[in-house]
Amino acid sequence: MGEIVITAQRKTESLQKAGIAVxxxxxxxxxxxxxxxxxxxxxxxPALNVQAGGGANTIFFLRGVGNFTVNGYSDPAIAFNYDDVYLGRPTSTSGMFYDLERLEVLKGPQGTLYGRNATAGAINVLPARPKLHQESGQLVASLGNFGAVNMQGAVNxxxxxxxALRVAGNYVKHDGYLSDGQSDEDTAAARVQWLYRPSSDFSIRLNADYSKTGGVGPGSSYGGHYALxxxxxxYGFVPSGIDNAVGLLSPEAQAYRQTLFAGLSGRTLNPLDDNVYQxxxxxxxxxxxxxTTGAGTLTIIPAARESNLDNRFAVPGFIGLIDEKDKQTSLEARFNGKRIGKLDYILGAYYFNETVSGHYNFSQQALSAYQDLVSKTESYAVFARTTLNLTDRFRAVGGVRYTNDKKTFDGQADVFLVRCLVRNGFGVPSCPLVPLLPVTYGFNELPAPFIIPPENQARPIGATGGLLIRASTPVHAQQKNDKITYRLGVEYDIAPRSLFYASFETGYRSGGFSLSAGHEQxxxxxxxxxxxxxxxxxFGNKLQLNxxxxxxxxRDQQVNHTGLDANGNQxxxxxxLGRSTNKGIEIDARYLPATHTLLSASVQxxxxxxxxxxxxxxxxxxPPVVGCPYTVDPANPAQFLIDCSGKQTYQSPKWxxxxxxxxxxxxxxHEVVASVDTQYKSERFVGFEYLDSEIVPANWVSNLQISYGDSDRTWSVNAWVRNLEDKRIVTSTQFYASxxxxxxxxxxxxxxxxxxNREF
Incomplete structure (x- = not known):
């Protein structure tokens, strides 16, 4: 069984010798x-749950920790590092999964060895690097159903x-998995690396990458609604009766949408605008x-990144328009010192600067929210990790980090609400002729009969019985946070191929802002x-058991989600949220019962x-539409207190x-290689409100592959099937109260x- 080499602890070592969860x-x-x-x-x-969000967003959950939505001004709980460079925006993870050396998923708080701290874990994407004295390359070409094309290649x-120079490229495209063409993919990317190593003691490697995504983008379907x-x-859940393969923009889904009552507007909804793209x-x-010097090795990593987002996407609640620009610069310096006596040590310093400027419109028809903002983050950190080799088999590990974060936020949200002033005989708002708000880039583009009211005022909508209300939420604020976090651990080599490790570590994620009333910070x-x-x-290297x-x-766990703000607007x-405890066990096994047979199993x-x-x-x-007990707040009868204490955390299957x-x-x-793998997840909650409709039952997903190629594995032809069961499993739900x-x-x-596959 071959060794896997990692650098997750900022040194080259075998995965089996690393005393960390990775x-x-x-x-x-x-x-x-x-x-x-x-x-x-x-x-x-097994520990990771990832799904595409609205627009270019990607949603990560690790061991029940993560966010339901992401935006330009919230930080992820899981740090995403590309070629040792932290990416501040989850949207920036597109177009980099090609010509990779490996992927590392670290679990738990990170910081005493990494540039940007994180509380739940880190994902390290490590591209293949240029090699001296070697002419080589690879080509991977894949074709599949849904018009799928996946081409990637590299040359050294x-x-x-x-x-040495390494050039790599990737093109991925497939048609939409949903009936309306949504959930497609259209990505092109390229990466160029240049390595200069004049001696064994000194090297410079430059990396430049570019990617673009097009097509329609992620999609979803209607699950149903709630009736009181x-x-x-x-409340009782009323299923939509629409299959999960039917996208929101299909005729069947649009017809269903027009049966939904738009609350205070006093009428049913219009079809969604179908002009969606990314x-x-x-x-x-x-x-x-x-x-590398006689004292150790100094590593310096300056980096700059930029993202430009132009999205229009559909969810049941609204058409979202995103016009966002993200710029970040970072500088990391590490010194991996030569052992002093029995002490190994790594010292580091980190600087991160990010500016996000964005314009957003979330057009909910009966309500439309316009947001303009500039969010700035500046972070400094110093960190250190020491390993005391007490004996040749026993080591004590200590790490510490000081982080200083400053965030500045300047923005304003203008929410326009169509409210019906006419009541029918049952006291229900009834304005069948009132127009609903269209999708526009800015609120000044709203057509007649809408008259834009001043901030926090209202204007009648012609003679329709409706009122256009404007609620403005300006946020001009700054937060400064600093924190010392640390790690203590021990490692003991039970035998030449057996390692025991234990650790205690602390983590911290800075606070921030939003443009929702009552939730500004x-x-x-x-x-x-x-x-x-x-x-x-x-057993003679035949069994690997971890x-x-x-x-x-x-404490004070952060969760980003959709919901009603203090004004009742989506x-x-x-x-x-408060306090949570996540505990568990992971077992990972690989077994070679015979020379040409490999069995694997992992359980969490x-x-x-x-x-x-x-x-x-x-x-x-x-009453609020939630699955938790609630009461009217005695201190403020204008709001409900909802208590979900004791509930299972989100995206947390027990098994x-x-x-x-x-x-x-x-x-x-030559050789033929046949493989099969399957994944089981037990029941879990995938929505914020803990509604019965947000429970996903236990499920299996299986994959098959067979390949034929030469025994040196320089080329192969493969046939594959994924999701053999052909089940569209719900990965995330959102309830749109509006x-x-x-x-x-x-x-x-x-x-x-x-x-x-071809390697040369």
Whole structure:
């Protein structure tokens, strides 16, 4: 069984010798599973749940920690690092999953070895690097159903004895998985790296990359809506009756939408505007300078990145328009010192600067929110990690980090609400002729009969019985946070191929802002994480068995989600939920019962609970649509207090199981390799409100692949099938109170195709 080499601890070492919780996905596995974007990673990492969000957004959950939505002014709980450069925006993870050396998924708080701190974990995407004295390359071409094309290639060229150039590119395209053409993909990317190594002690590597995404973008379907039983005071779920394969813009879904009552506007909804698209581009440059001296190795990584987002996307609640520009610069310096006596050490410093400027419109027809903002983040940090080699088998590890974050936010939200002043005989608002708000870039483009009122005032909408209300929320604020976090650990080599490790570490994520009334600011979150584990090679290197137990304790945990703000308007904001405890066990095994047979299994048991989780919603005279107990706030009768304490954390199946088998059949100079893998996830909540419709039942997803090629594996022809069960499993739901509709985001259906691999 071969060794996997990682650099997750800022040094080159075997995965089996690293006393940390980390999953590693090799280049071969990434190609095999056709991992072309971040949303595909969860198929190979049991602890991770990833799905595409609205527009260019990607949503990450790791062991029950993450956000339901992301925007230009909230930080992710999971740090995403591309070629050792932290990416501040989850949108920027597009177009980089090609010509990779490996993918590392670290679990738990990071900071004592990494530039930007994170509380839940880190994902390291590491591209293949240029090599001296070597002319080589690779080509991967894949074709499949839904018009799928996935082409990637790379070439490595030596330039004299001291330089090398590596050029790689990728093109991914497939038709929409939904009936309206949504959930498609159209991405093109390129990467150029130049290496200069005049001696074994010094090197410079430059990396420049560019990618663009087009097409329609992610899509979803209607799950249903909720109807209030006025006699019992309880809501009942009314399924839409529409299959999850039917996208929001299809005729069937548009007809369903027109049956939904738009609350205070006094009429039903119009069809969604079907002009949806994404036109995004991402680019970055970085340098990696390494200088080895008698005292140790100095690494310096300056980097700059830029993203430009132009999206129009559809969800049940609205058409979203995003015009956003993100710019970031960073500088990381690390010194990996030469051992002093029994002490190994790494010292580091980090600087991060980001500016996000954006214009957004979330057109909900009966309500339309316009947002303009500039958000700036400046972060400084110093960190250190020491390893005291007490004996040749026992080590004590200590790490510390000081982080200083400053965030400045200048923005304003203008929310326009169509309110009906006419009541029918049942006291229900009734304005069938009142116009609904169209999708416009700015509110000054609203057509007649709309008359734009001054801030926080109203104007009648012609003679329709409707009123156009404007609520403005300006936010001009600054937050300064600083925190010392640390790590303590021990490592013991039980045997030459058996490692025991244990650690305690703390983590911190800074607070921030939003443009939703009543939620303009949120506080930092904190975590204490306990880990104990063992990594083993047994029975003559035929069995690899890794075990890990963990306890994560969060305070003031942040969750970003859709909901009603203090004015009763639909918004997207971050809240500090309170305390939670996530604990569990992971077991990962690989077994070679015979030379050409490989069996694998990984199991995660997760017991994750919100111990203290309360939030508020405005009291509009009707009960809130939630699955948790609630009361009218005695201190403020205009709002409900909702208590979800004791609930399972989001995206937290108690059991996750991955099983795999691979059989190689030698045929002289060639071979046939057949493999099958399957993943099981138990029941879990995938929506914020804890509604019954937000529970996803237990499910299996299986994949098959067979390949034929030469025994040196320089070329192969592969046939594959993914999602053999052909089930569209719900990965995320959102409840849009403004239209009383549940959104279902699902996995792709069964896909199949052929792939050709060639290395030279």
């Amino acid at each position: 999953d590693v996905i090799t280049s071969a596995v990434l190609v095999k599973h056709d991992v072309s974007n971040a949303a595909n990673i969860s198929s190979v990492v 060229l030596p330039i004299g004895n001291t330089m 039983n006025f006699q019992t005071g309880k 036109k995004n581009d991402f680019k970055g440059i970085s340098a990696h300078v390494e200088w 949120y506080l930092p979150e904190f975590i204490d994480a306990y880990t104990v584990g063992s990594k083993n090679r047994l 075990l890990e137990g963990f306890i994560w304790k969060y 918004g997207v904001f971050t809240e500090n 048991y997760l017991d994750a609970t919100y111990e203290d989780f309360t939030f508020t919603q405005p009291n509009a005279g009707l 996750t199981l991955n099983l795999g088998a691979q059989q190689t059949f030698p045929m002289g100079e 239209v009383n509709a549940i959104q279902n985001v699902t996995t792709p259906p069964r896909t199949y195709g052929f792939r050709f």
